[in-house]
Amino acid sequence: MKGHSTEAAVIKALKEKHGDCDYISGEDLAAQSSISRAAIWKHVKSLRQKGYEIEATPRRGYRLLSSPDALLAEELFPLLATTTFGRTIVYKDTIDSTNRYAKELAEKGAEEGTVVIANEQRRGKGRLDRRWVSPPGGIWLSIILRPAIPLQEASKFTLLAAVAAARAIETAGLNPEIKWPNDILIGGKKVCGILLEISAQSDRIDYLVIGLGINANNDLDTIPIDSREHATTLAAALGKKIDRRSLVATLLLELENRSKTLLAGGWQEILDEWMKRCRMFGRHIILRMLHGEVEGEFVGVDQSGAIRIQLPGGEIKSFAAGDVSVKKQRLT
Ligand code: BT5
DSSP states (O other): OHHHHHHHHHHHHHHHHHTTTOOBOHHHHHHHHTSOHHHHHHHHHHHHHTTOEEEEETTTEEEEEEOOSSOOHHHHGGGOOOSSTTSSEEEEEEESOHHHHHHHHHHTTOOTTOEEEEEEESSOBOGGGOBOOBOTTSEEEEEEEOOOSBGGGTTHHHHHHHHHHHHHHHHTTOOOEEETTTEEEETTEEEEEEEEEEEEETTEEEEEEEEEEEOSSSOGGGSOHHHHTTBOOHHHHHTSOOOHHHHHHHHHHHHHHHHHHHHTTOHHHHHHHHHHTBOOTTOEEEEEOSSOEEEEEEEEEOTTSOEEEEOTTSOEEEESSOEEEEOSSOOO
């Protein structure tokens, strides 16, 4: 990752001069990163391949003309206020699935906080082997965590991620709501989905991969028609393109902060934040599970994050997994 951090430093220095339309000499860049001028030239060539337009003029040095609209590590590092989350970023223009790749990296020992981001996924994964459509322009991101908590508490990270994503989306001036367990909606339409994958040995968590898919600046038309009517993007909700870089930086900070809160025993605080953003209370819902379905009134979630439903007979039951449809009319 050394190359990444040098390139991030080079971009940072070029950007500082960018406002004044000024050049920075190869000598100064080399001195700042403690490497040779030839090495700087190599990094400049690699940055150009990533989409940066960098002018090189003899005697004057280098000048940044434009940056790519991509979630590159070089673009994200200057915005990140985290200590561990996103300190290693693997960016892929196209990938099968960021969750799949993050799991591969985790198996090889990747550190907590390692993030995989793609501009496009060819085989984005939803829950239960469903497809997650991931055209260019969205935010398709997975993060590796290694929390020291018992396995049965791992699902708390789905709710934690939903709170973090909702908060990040709020900073963009939008008003998202959370639908149990893992959907973020705007105006009743899905803008973000979360997929938590767990690797554990007996009761010990080896690693978690939290995958977040956020429809940001991607074209809605590329989402298949049956999903499209239930989907929206941040750009559609805002009426203009969103700066994906600052959204990702905010998201990673929110994830890190909430994760610290959880590990410090602050689960109730996260649950309260989750409930505040959930507008399902009192609604008549149907919960579809692998084997059968139940209907009733949504009355909240329990301490483990399982959904609590009041059945028509009055009994309240908890269910750990399933898909919820909210019915239009309230139960009488
Ligand atoms: C989810 O599954 O909502 C979890 C999605 C997680 C995607 C992220 S992207 C980064 C990381 N890498 C991956 O490979 N995955 C994660 P679920 O609740 O099962 O919802 C899937 C359903 O949402 C599909 O069956 C469609 O109906 C619908 N859908 C598919 N693509 C969509 C999109 N882009 N926007 C809105 N809805 C979509």
